[in-house]
Amino acid sequence: MTSGRGFGTRCIHAGEAPDPTTGAHGVPLYQNVTYAFETHGQIEAMRCGDRPHFTYSPRANPTVRCLEVKLADLEGAETSVALNSGMAAISGTLMAVLAGGGHVIASDHLYDLTKAFLATDLPSLGGTVSFVDVSDPIAVENAVTPQTRAIYAEPFSNPHLRVTDPRRLAELARRRDLIVIMDNTFLSPALLRPADLGADIVIHSATKYLSGNGHVQGGVVSGSRQLIEPIRATSHHLGSALSPFAAWLLLAGIHTLPLRMERHSENAYNLAALLAAHPAVEHVHYPGLPSDRFHTLAGELVGLGRDRFGGMIFFSLRGGRAEMGSFLDSLRLCTLAVSLGDCSTLVWPWHEGNLIRISTGLEDFRDLSDDVASALDACVHVAAAD
Numbered sequence: 001m002t003s004g005r006g007f008g009t010r011c012i013h014a015g016e017a018p019d020p021t022t023g024a025h026g027v028p029l030y031q032n033v034t035y036a037f038e039t040h041g042q043i044e045a046m047r048c049g050d051r052p053h054f055t056y057s058p059r060a061n062p063t064v065r066c067l068e069v070k071l072a073d074l075e076g077a078e079t080s081v082a083l084n085s086g087m088a089a090i091s092g093t094l095m096a097v098l099a100g101g102g103h104v105i106a107s108d109h110l111y112d113l114t115k116a117f118l119a120t121d122l123p124s125l126g127g128t129v130s131f132v133d134v135s136d137p138i139a140v141e142n143a144v145t146p147q148t149r150a151i152y153a154e155p156f157s158n159p160h161l162r163v164t165d166p167r168r169l170a171e172l173a174r175r176r177d178l179i180v181i182m183d184n185t186f187l188s189p190a191l192l193r194p195a196d197l198g199a200d201i202v203i204h205s206a207t208k209y210l211s212g213n214g215h216v217q218g219g220v221v222s223g224s225r226q227l228i229e230p231i232r233a234t235s236h237h238l239g240s241a242l243s244p245f246a247a248w249l250l251l252a253g254i255h256t257l258p259l260r261m262e263r264h265s266e267n268a269y270n271l272a273a274l275l276a277a278h279p280a281v282e283h284v285h286y287p288g289l290p291s292d293r294f295h296t297l298a299g300e301l302v303g304l305g306r307d308r309f310g311g312m313i314f315f316s317l318r319g320g321r322a323e324m325g326s327f328l329d330s331l332r333l334c335t336l337a338v339s340l341g342d343c344s345t346l347v348w349p350w351h352e353g354n355l356i357r358i359s360t361g362l363e364d365f366r367d368l369s370d371d372v373a374s375a376l377d378a379c380v381h382v383a384a385a386d
Helices: 007-013 040-048 062-075 086-097 112-124 137-143 166-176 225-237 244-254 257-277 295-302 321-330 365-385
Strands: 079-083 103-107 128-132 148-153 179-183 201-205 219-223 281-285 312-317 346-349 355-359
Touching (some): 007 257, 062 079, 062 244, 079 086, 086 112, 086 148, 086 225, 103 112, 112 128, 137 166, 148 166, 201 225, 257 281, 321 346, 321 355, 321 365
Parallel strands (some): 103 128, 148 179
Antiparallel strands (some): 201 219, 312 355
């Protein structure tokens, strides 16, 4: 039992115990596909629900189940389902919630693939979507129709880190009998638990901060049993089961989640301040900075402190693509790569304009700042040459 214990303790112990057969410390990797029954009576008892029993790993697996118990505990939810990618979690959730032709109100600032699924795939499945500024309660209220079932948003959006208040969405949702779905990938439960603020369903791409190392792909959905079981069933039908090995790696990654998120956040805060002070930078999107327009709201949600605002930064350079190219090509420590939540700092140019995303890693800040500052200085030289 981990009830009442601290978050860091629960990251290590929730859902885990020594193996009852061997005494092995840590959750074993149950890589097998099927499970044996000793008698016909056991089979019948399982079918009647009188005796729980694993049958087939694509449906349920002991290692995966430990991960689901841990994540439900960390999110403050009744249950969780772990799936094989973040998009499996997102699409499976939306398909289950909107089954039969429901309507969803979605933030107009979302992860690209989420937006693509909502705009392209959902209509072919009979669902509809309205993209609105979810920070505007009047816009959300006006988008509600008789078919609306859910509101979908990210607390810190991808891109631009626009901050959405789950409390305001939950208040509206309760009045209109709607479900609030939040993708909390950018913050993780170490920094924000949307369920505590009224969200009904919380989604994570476990590939990112929950894993923490870029070595495993997964997704998780947490909420009440009433909401999660249809998502579990839909995802099972789609073949979205998480592999036991991926679950085992995720369990290990989550052990260090709070320590990593503190370091990610501290490095990002300091790096955002460096960017904001450099003449090559036009604008920095980081809610941890007092100058950011979302700073006050973000502080209400995650708390104040350099270790609370997450590891993601978006910023735009002065000039154009030449300056962007100079900055990117001058980096020596940071890696030019997509994804986020890795131990290494990952930098990626947005496909439009001069926006750049940084997933701040765990490096010593002196080394990180030296690399970024020298790359920014190269931009100034390019601009001067022009």
